[in-house]
Amino acid sequence: MVVSLRSMSITVDGAPKLPSAQDEARFWALLEAAWERLGPEPVALRRALRERGPADGDADAHALDGWFAPFLDNLRALATDLSSEELTALDRVVERKLHEIDRADVHAVTDGSDDGFLYARGHIVALGREYYEAVRVNPALAVPDAGCERICYLFAHLHDERFGAWPLTGSGISRESFSNPEGWRE
Numbered sequence: 001m002v003v004s005l006r007s008m009s010i011t012v013d014g015a016p017k018l019p020s021a022q023d024e025a026r027f028w029a030l031l032e033a034a035w036e037r038l039g040p041e042p043v044a045l046r047r048a049l050r051e052r053g054p055a056d057g058d059a060d061a062h063a064l065d066g067w068f069a070p071f072l073d074n075l076r077a078l079a080t081d082l083s084s085e086e087l088t089a090l091d092r093v094v095e096r097k098l099h100e101i102d103r104a105d106v107h108a109v110t111d112g113s114d115d116g117f118l119y120a121r122g123h124i125v126a127l128g129r130e131y132y133e134a135v136r137v138n139p140a141l142a143v144p145d146a147g148c149e150r151i152c153y154l155f156a157h158l159h160d161e162r163f164g165a166w167p168l169t170g171s172g173i174s175r176e177s178f179s180n181p182e183g184w185r186e
Contacts, residue, residue, distance in 0.1 A: 016172035019093040026086075027093040028129040034074035035128065042067040050131045050141065061143040068126065072150045079158055088167035091155040097125045098152060098175040101136055103183030109142040117177040119147030126151040 019027075035042055045064050052060075079087065098121045110120035124135050126148040135141045152175060159167040178184060 014172075017092065017170035019089065019096050023089040023093050027090050030075060030078050030090070031126070031128050034071050034078055037074045038067060038070055042071070046127055046131060049127065049143070050134050052141070062146065064127070065146075068148055068150075071126070072148075072154065075151075076154060076158065079155060082158075084159060084163050084167070087155050087159040087162070088169060091153075091159065091167045092169040092171055094125065094151065094153075094155060095169055095171055095173065095175045097132060098122065099173045099180050101125075101132075101183075102175075102177060102180035103139070106135065106139045106142055106183075107177075109139050110144055110146070112147075112177075114177045115149075116147065118152055118175065119149045121177075122148040122150075122152040 035046065042064060045060070045067070049061065049064065079090065082090070098118065101121050101124060102117075106121070106124075107117055110117060110123075112118075112120050120142070123146040124132055124142060131141075156166050159165070173179070
């Protein structure tokens with residue numbers, strides 16, 4: 001048995017639990033619903049950020065900064081009544097997505113200390129599936145000096161508030177920075 005209190009992951013007999021396709025679809029749908037409640041402006045800003053080219057630079061890369069607090073409030077409201085199992089599944093998705101982009105090539109663009117790089121990856125996840133996939137393929141699309149701390153543990157905190165304990169995702173991985181050995185090979 002592997003127990004990591006820092007990542008809130010437990011595996012039994014070395015068999016990590018992966019997010020299901022339904023859990024991933026639900027996660028991305030919740031994020032989209034939270035953004036859509038804010039109206040067309042942040043939707044357009046997210047699209048522009050995802051579709052910008054090298055010549056566009058980072059001039060408007062931080063135009064979404066003021067939208068994160070209301071987005072996260074919306075996301076929290078959408079998840080407030082979910083069961084322990086549902087919140088754990090969503091936390092497992094966040095954990096997996098953060099882990100997958102815990103890579104040297106992403107860090108080279110975003111920079112950041114342990115926590116700073118975690119929050120930078122949170123920014124990438126918070127902007128939704130299309131942006132996440134774009135950065136996963138082309139890390140140059142990531143935004144330097146950007147962060148979204150709250151999304152990194154939003155579902156875990158909500159689980160703790162509602163059920164008195166952090167969710168045990170069973171993934172056997174950590175969302176913490178520099179913990180993905182595949183992403184840091186030389």
